Amino acid sequence: MELVISLAIGIVFASGIWLVLRPRSFQVLAGLMLMSYAVNLFIFVMGRLWVDAAPLTPAGKTPDPAILADPLPQALVLTAIVIGFATTALYLVVMIGSRGLTGTDHVDGKEPEL
Amino acid sequence: MNLPWLDHLILVPILLPLLVGAALAPLTQGWRRLKFWLSYASVLGMLATSLALIQLTDGGHWKDGMGVYLAANWSAPFGIALLADRLSSLMLLLCALLALAALHFTQMRWGRIGVHFHTLFQFLLMGINGAFLTHDLFNLFVFFEVMLAASYGLVLHGYNAERIRASMQYIAINLAAALLFLLGTALIYATTGTLNMADLAARVPQLRGDDLSLFKVGASVLALAFLTKGAMWPLGFWLPTTYAAASPPVAVMLVLMTKVGAYIVLRMSLLIFSGSAGGAAGFGQEALLYGGMATIVFGAAGMLSTDSAGRMAGYGAIISSGTLLAVIGYGQASLVTAGLYYLIGSTIAVAAFLLLIELIDRIRTPRSAMLALTMEAYAVEDTPVEPVGRGVPAAMAFLSLAFAACALMIAGLPPLSGFVAKFGMFHALLNPIDGSAVPTAGWTLMTLIILSGLIAVISMMRFGVRTFWASGAIEAPKLHRSEVAPVLFLLGLSVLMTVQANSLFGYLARASDDIRSPATTIERVLTHPALPGPTTPTTPATSLDEVMP
Numbered sequence: 096m097e098l099v100i101s102l103a104i105g106i107v108f109a110s111g112i113w114l115v116l117r118p119r120s121f122q123v124l125a126g127l128m129l130m131s132y133a134v135n136l137f138i139f140v141m142g143r144l145w146v147d148a149a150p151l152t153p154a155g156k157t158p159d160p161a162i163l164a165d166p167l168p169q170a171l172v173l174t175a176i177v178i179g180f181a182t183t184a185l186y187l188v189v190m191i192g193s194r195g196l197t198g199t200d201h202v203d204g205k206e207p208e209l
Numbered sequence: 210m211n212l213p214w215l216d217h218l219i220l221v222p223i224l225l226p227l228l229v230g231a232a233l234a235p236l237t238q239g240w241r242r243l244k245f246w247l248s249y250a251s252v253l254g255m256l257a258t259s260l261a262l263i264q265l266t267d268g269g270h271w272k273d274g275m276g277v278y279l280a281a282n283w284s285a286p287f288g289i290a291l292l293a294d295r296l297s298s299l300m301l302l303l304c305a306l307l308a309l310a311a312l313h314f315t316q317m318r319w320g321r322i323g324v325h326f327h328t329l330f331q332f333l334l335m336g337i338n339g340a341f342l343t344h345d346l347f348n349l350f351v352f353f354e355v356m357l358a359a360s361y362g363l364v365l366h367g368y369n370a371e372r373i374r375a376s377m378q379y380i381a382i383n384l385a386a387a388l389l390f391l392l393g394t395a396l397i398y399a400t401t402g403t404l405n406m407a408d409l410a411a412r413v414p415q416l417r418g419d420d421l422s423l424f425k426v427g428a429s430v431l432a433l434a435f436l437t438k439g440a441m442w443p444l445g446f447w448l449p450t451t452y453a454a455a456s457p458p459v460a461v462m463l464v465l466m467t468k469v470g471a472y473i474v475l476r477m478s479l480l481i482f483s484g485s486a487g488g489a490a491g492f493g494q495e496a497l498l499y500g501g502m503a504t505i506v507f508g509a510a511g512m513l514s515t516d517s518a519g520r521m522a523g524y525g526a527i528i529s530s531g532t533l534l535a536v537i538g539y540g541q542a543s544l545v546t547a548g549l550y551y552l553i554g555s556t557i558a559v560a561a562f563l564l565l566i567e568l569i570d571r572i573r574t575p576r577s578a579m580l581a582l583t584m585e586a587y588a589v590e591d592t593p594v595e596p597v598g599r600g601v602p603a604a605m606a607f608l609s610l611a612f613a614a615c616a617l618m619i620a621g622l623p624p625l626s627g628f629v630a631k632f633g634m635f636h637a638l639l640n641p642i643d644g645s646a647v648p649t650a651g652w653t654l655m656t657l658i659i660l661s662g663l664i665a666v667i668s669m670m671r672f673g674v675r676t677f678w679a680s681g682a683i684e685a686p687k688l689h690r691s692e693v694a695p696v697l698f699l700l701g702l703s704v705l706m707t708v709q710a711n712s713l714f715g716y717l718a719r720a721s722d723d724i725r726s727p728a729t730t731i732e733r734v735l736t737h738p739a740l741p742g743p744t745t746p747t748t749p750a751t752s753l754d755e756v757m758p
Contacts, residue, residue, distance in 0.1 A: 115385065120377065127384050134388045134395075141399035168398065171347055175391055178354045182387070185361055186380050193377055196370045202381075204374035 100140055108133035118207070120190045120200050127186065131179040135172050142168030215265060219278040219293045221258045222301050222338035225251055230331030238324055245316060248327040252308045255334065259301035266295045267716060273729050274719070277344075277737040284739040285344075286405035292344040292734060295720035296549070300341045300472060303553055306702060307465050307560055308334055310695035311458035314564055317689050319456050323366050333359035333462055340469050344734060346394050346404040346431075349473070353390065353438075357383050360466060363459040364451060375454035382447045386437040393431025400424040407734035410480045410727045414487035421488045428481075432474065432493060439470025440530045441497075442504040448527055449511060453519030457567040460519075461560040464526050468556055471533045475545070476724060478537060483727045497538025498650060502657055504531025509661040512668045516675075518566040521668060522559055525619050528661045529555035535654055536634065543642060545721040546714060547633030554626035554706055558618035561699035565611055568696070569676060571686035572608070604688045609677045614700050616669035621662045626706040631658060633714070 107129050114126025142165035150166035190200070197204040229251040233244050266274040276293040279285065308330075315326065336356025343349050361383075364376050398404055400420045401412045416424055437444040448467070452460050474497070482492045508527035515521055529551070536548035614625060621627035635658075638651045706713060723729070 115381070123381055127381065127388075130385070130388050134391045138391060138395040141395040167404075168395070171395070171398075174347070174351065178351070178387075182354065182358060182361075182380075182384055185358065186377075186384065189361070189365065189373060189376055189380060192365075192368070193373045196373055202377060204370065204377070 096144055096146075100136070100144065104133050104136050104140070107136070118201055118203075120193065120202050123202060124183065124186055124190060128183055131175075131183070135175055135179070138168050138172050138175060140168075142166075215270065216276060216278055218258055218261055218265070219276050219291050219342065222255050222305075223291075223335055223342065225254050225258070226331040226335040226338065230328045230335065233328045233331065234325065241321065244327045245312075248331060249309075249312055251331060252305060252312055252334070255301070255338070256305040256309060259298055259305050262293050262298035263295070263302060266293060266298050267719065273733055274723055275730065275733045277734055279737060279739055282739045285734050285737060286403050286408035289348045290344040290405060290407070290734055290737070291342045292407075292730070293342060294723050294730075295716065296472075296476070296724055297341045299549075299553075299716070299720060300468075301338055303556060304334065304337050304341070304465055307461055307556070307699075310560065310564065310699050311461040313698075314458045314461075314692055314695045316691040319367065319458050323368070325362070326366055329359045329362040329366070330462075333363060335359075337462075337465060337469060341472065344406050346397065346406065346409070348404075350387070350390050350394060353469075354387060356466065356469070357387070360459075360463065363462070364455045366459055367456050372454045375451045378447055379451045382437065386434045389430050389437075390434035393427045393429075393434060396423060396427025396430065400427065405734070406477070406480055407731045410483070410486070411731045411735065413481055413489050414485060416488060425489065425492055428477075428489075428492065432477075435470045435473050435477075436500070436534075437470075438467060439474060439534065440467050440504070440527050441500045441534055442507040442527075442531070445504065445507070445527055445530065449515075449520045449523030452523035452526065452563070453517060457563050460522070460563045464556055464559050464563065467526055467530055468533075468552055471530060471537070471552065474534065475537050475548075479545075479724045480727045480730060483725070485727065491540060494538045494540045497534050498540075498654075499538070501531045501533070501535025501538055502654060504528075504534060505657045505661050507531070509657075509664040513664050515668075516672065518569065518672060519563075521672065522563050522566060525555075525562065525665065526559050528665070529559065532634075532658060532661075535657075539638075539650065539654065541637065541642065542721070542725055543640070544634060544637040545725070546717045547630060547637050549717045549721060550626075550633055550706075550710075550714060551630035554618065554630045554703065557699050557703050557706070558615060558627060561611070561696055561703070562615040562619060564692075564696050564699070565608070565615060568686065568688055568692060569608055569612065571688075572605075572676060604686055605677075607688070607693060608686075609673070611696055611700060612669075612673055612677070614703075616666070616673065618703055620665040620669065621658075622666070624707065626703045626710075629707055629710050631662070634658065 111126045111128075111130030111133060114122045114129060117123065117126070145164040148162055148164040150164045150169055193204060194200050199206050201207070229247055233247060236244055262276070265271055265276060270276075271293075274295055277285075278291040278293070280289040280291065282288070312330065319326065333356055336352050336354075336359060339352030340349060340356060343352055361376060361380050364379055365372055394404065397409065400416065400423045401409055403409055403412060413424065433444070439445075440448045452463060455463060478493065478497070482489055482494075484490050486492075505528055508524045508529075508531055511524040511527065512521055515524065532555075533548055533552055536544050536551070617623075618625045618627040621631040635655060638655055639647060641647060641651075
């Protein structure tokens with residue numbers, strides 16, 4: 096499972112980097128989104144991989160750490176998703192604004208001279 | 210004297226701008242005047258709070274000069290801890306002073322275009338203050354994002370093609386840096402099982418083998434995120450374009466944001482990678498030293514190559530970042546004090562210069578040509594009026610003298626604070642603590658600092674001569690009091706720093722002693738008792754190891 100997960104994260108992140116380096120702003124946006132998915136998965140995995148384990152401790156009993164998943168990365172991921180979502184939405188707005196003002200979707204605001 | 214409510218003052222610099230910013234959001238532009246004054250009151254409140262915090266930390270109210278605040282009363286390292294010590298209180302004061310100047314400057318023009326300027330400004334202050342106070346890595350990320358999200362909006366403020374182009378790159382760079390921040394934080398959590406900085410500092414010495422190298426990878430990735438913010442070469446290429454494009458009051462706050470990056474790097478490297486950190490001791494110092502030096506060279510070259518004042522200020526900020534990072538990386542205790550003095554002095558100098566640039570621009574493009582450019586694509590309901598009322602007499606004399614003062618401060622020539630800072634750094638560099646000879650790196654750093662000063666003089670002179678002497682028949686621009694006052698205020702601060710250099714150096718020496726003693730910080734943060742609640746908790750876990758495998 097470790098190999099599959101790490102390969103998946105690596106491939107998604109690498110695709111994101113490639114897209115971020117492209118000249119069109121929509122590609123950059125898609126790249127940033129892919130990278131943030133990869134990072135979210137990465138944070139999640141950093142709490143170790145668990146199958147079928149609850150992150151919550153039962154009330155009134157002393158919890159046994161061996162059967163519980165680490166809840167902290169899950170909380171972190173939740174925060175990271177929300178923040179990433181908001182900033183990406185903002186970038187989208189700026190992108191549309193730039194398209195309207197400059198008439199091109201090139202990240203430099205002008206078409207490269209051929 | 211034991212007043213428990215005083216502890217809650219630590220929360221005020223975060224809560225106050227949050228509440229005021231939220232309260233301002235629903236008000237329409239018709240309430241412009243009220244919005245301005247509410248915003249102003251909030252900044253004055255922050256100023257008073259930061260002065261009180263300095264008094265509390267330095268006056269001995271808190272043990273070891275450190276005030277710890279446990280958010281939601283969760284004891285560290287489980288909950289988020291906020292730490293107010295001498296350094297963070299001073300940074301809060303610097304932030305409040307710059308915000309006051311920037312806000313006062315917006316009174317006539319910039320606060321009138323665009324609708325949510327004051328809300329965004331307050332949120333930006335909340336993010337910056339939070340980043341100074343927090344003692345938790347992930348919470349730091351959240352405050353960074355608050356600060357950045359507000360700054361995206363503010364850089365776009367006054368919306369023209371140049372700003373939107375600069376913003377696109379600024380936002381893309383910072384989103385990528387935020388992802389690096391998350392990666393670094395996750396790796397650090399994976400290896401140490403904690404995000405509290407004091408707890409981290411306590412656990413790092415026990416790291417061995419794979420965990421240690423993985424931790425170092427995490428720390429490096431994290432440092433990349435801070436150094437992008439702090440504009441270390443080659444990560445700082447976005448800075449001059451963004452500074453030149455942003456409106457002046459916003460650019461002032463951006464200058465402070467680059468210093469947030471340097472502040473975090475300073476704090477982390479002294480707390481977590483201190484001499485007692487075992488295998489991780491002194492990690493990354495060389496990279497900071499040489500990276501900082503490269504940044505100075507890059508900034509100096511850029512300054513020489515440009516003739517736009519906005520870009521010049523940007524490169525000035527890069528030089529000051531580079532000097533700071535090199536000073537941190539040099540790793541000599543006595544240098545930190547002078548470095549902190551330099552941090553404050555150079556921030557104020559670049560901020561004053563940025564505000565001055567807009568006024569100087571009016572000599573070249575009289576009337577409100579620039580504002581018209583700004584308004585080009587922005588549909589504002591009520592057109593901002595020209596500054597009314599009496600202009601300031603002797604505008605040209607004021608502009609040229611203020612420009613000369615800024616040039617002196619940025620270049621580090623006597624008699625203003627820039628010189629005192631450089632003198633302090635040279636004194637520390639020439640007197641190594643153990644009495645040994647000054648290493649080559651020390652000589653190189655001194656040479657670079659002197660050269661960058663020389664280059665700053667040359668480019669500022671060139672700009673000054675072109676603007677004030679050689680511009681032909683010029684008409685004195687119309688300046689409003691509210692625009693002149695902030696510049697005078699910042700210059701006055703610099704004079705005050707020079708006159709009071711002795712007591713300020715004393716305070717900074719105590720502040721750098723604080724951050725250089727990780728053991729005290731660890732002890733103070735981790736043993737801070739949670740307040741007894743109305744219900745007693747049932748069998749609380751005593752350490753993280755019990756909950757975590």
